[in-house]
Amino acid sequence: MKWTAVVVAALAAIASTGAQAQKKYAPGITDTEIKIGQTFAYSGPASAYRAIPMSEAAYFKMINEQGGINGRKINLISLDDGYSPPKTFEQTRKLVEQEEVALIFNPLGTPTGLVVRKYLNDKKIPQLFVGGGATLWGDYKQFPWSMGFQPSYQAETAVYAKYVLKNNPDAKIALFYQYDDAGKDYANGFKMGLGADNAKRMVIAEASYEPADPSIDSQIVKLKASGADTLFMHAIPKQAAQAIRKVYEIGWKPKMFFLAATSTSVSSVLQPAGFDAATGIISAYYQKDPTDPQWTSDPATAEWTAFMKKYYPEGNLQDQLNVYGYTVAQALVQVLKNCGDDLTRENIMKQAASMDFPLPMLLPGIKVKTTATDYFPVEGQQLQRFNGKTWELFGEIIGE
CATH class of the missing domain: 3.40.50.2300 (Response regulator)
Structure with a gap:
């Protein structure tokens, strides 16, 4: 019996060691936390976009209340850069070198994103789902750690x-x-x-x-x-x-x-x-417009509305920017879930470059899809015309 107990204890120790060995973490990630960074225009000429990080933070709050991602809570540190490239560089360095975030998530703007692109790529830190559609955000050869989100x-x-x-x-x-x-x-x-x-x-x-x-x-x-x-x-x-x-x-x-x-x-x-x-x-x-009557009975739009009322009640239900923030936050959550316990920066980027899933507030027929040689997550889009009250879609989905 004594030897049996010793063997069982030894096997348990080996199993425990193996389980621990399977967990791989980037800086900013532990068994209980995933720390991510962001720069955004809370002030300055582009401050109207601040609805985006507000809705993202609300979405992460909801995810955390539901238990997080495999037990890990998302800690979003979002800093104001005033849509000023020099300030973006200063704030990004603070996020990386002082806060030690795992990645930079959905920073606003092409001019602001460009000023830190080389810095982040040299350090092999994901600059994920940049809030800008410039074609250069798909340059997977020269800058494999930077990826946009919307159609170019x-x-x-x-x-x-x-x-x-x-x-x-x-x-x-x-x-x-x-x-x-x-x-x-x-x-x-x-x-x-x-x-x-x-x-x-x-x-x-x-x-x-x-x-x-x-x-x-x-x-x-x-x-x-x-x-x-x-x-x-x-x-x-x-x-x-x-x-x-x-x-x-x-x-x-x-x-x-x-x-x-x-x-x-x-x-x-x-x-x-x-x-x-x-x-x-x-x-x-490429997303559903909450002001469009055709989505009045749409379950996904109803779910988004319920989310807004509970987690971001001060947010404007007529603002498409809140839909965008909600959608890009969902994409990140799915990427992190797909990483399992391998939450290294390398694997986060690998999972981001192998997405293939729909998201509820994208227009029907459009989904998030990437490969190692295609860094444009969303490519489908549809024409729309403003009728004086809301946008009306017309034509077919193009580019999907």
């Missing part, structure tokens, strides 16, 4: 270009965009979608702005004076609302007015601009 800007503008070529082939096009890598990506993507010859013939005017510009009136007046009858605009919410309003006030009535998906929020952009001014604008999107 070039893929989005290709949808608009195709629509113009089909419905207004003699269009005179004006492009308005933010003067940074994101805006240039949008402008170049639109031209690529038209084709080189068509772009030379059809794009007759361009204007840009800086995020800190107090007004964009002069640029809009200049574009109207060009004689353009088709307008594409990329801008963060503040300038987008200003520009839509100015187009309306000066009596410019483009045959087609395209608005980048980054500023389609009804409450943050279209309402401040004025619904009359925004009526008829076309955009493309």
Whole structure:
């Protein structure tokens, strides 16, 4: 009996050691916690986007109340960078070197994300689901630790270009965009979608702005004076609302007015601009709009609404940004679940690069899918037109 007890104890010790050995953790991760970092524009010109991290934090609170991820609670440390690249670098270094987070999650912006991309890749720290659609966020060869989330800007503008070529082939096009890598990506993507010859013939005017510009009136007046009858605009919410309003006030009535998906929020952009001014604008999107009556009886939308009322009651139920935050948080939770007990940075990135699952607030037919050579998690999108009250989807899912 004595020897039997010794053998049983020895086997138990070996099993326990084996179980412990199977657990692999990155800095910031323990048996009880997954610490992640984020920089976001809680202040500054892009502060309208702050609804995103607020809804993400609310979602993680819900997950933690449900027991976390395999018993580990998510600890999101989200710092304000004011949409200023130098501040982003300072705050990211603080998250990595002082807070020792496991990864950087959904930081806002292409210019702000770019300033820390090399730093994070050199340290082999995931820069996961960057809140920007610049094509460069899919550069898995040069920067394998950085990944976007939404459809690329070039893929989005290709949808608009195709629509113009089909419905207004003699269009005179004006492009308005933010003067940074994101805006240039949008402008170049639109031209690529038209084709080189068509772009030379059809794009007759361009204007840009800086995020800190107090007004964009002069640029809009200049574009109207060009004689353009088709307008594409990329801008963060503040300038987008200003520009839509100015187009309306000066009596410019483009045959087609395209608005980048980054500023389609009804409450943050279209309402401040004025619904009359925004009526008829076309955009493309990939998520369900809670203001769209077609989702009134949709179980996923009902679940999102219940989540908002319980965990983020001060959040605006008409703001698509809250849907985005909810969805990208769900994607991260699924990635971390798929890691099991191997929560090294390498495996987190490996799981992020092998996603293939639907998420409830994506439009039907669209899912999250990546591979080791495809770093664009969401690629499907559908055209939509603002009818003065809400966005109405039309056409088919494109790009899925």
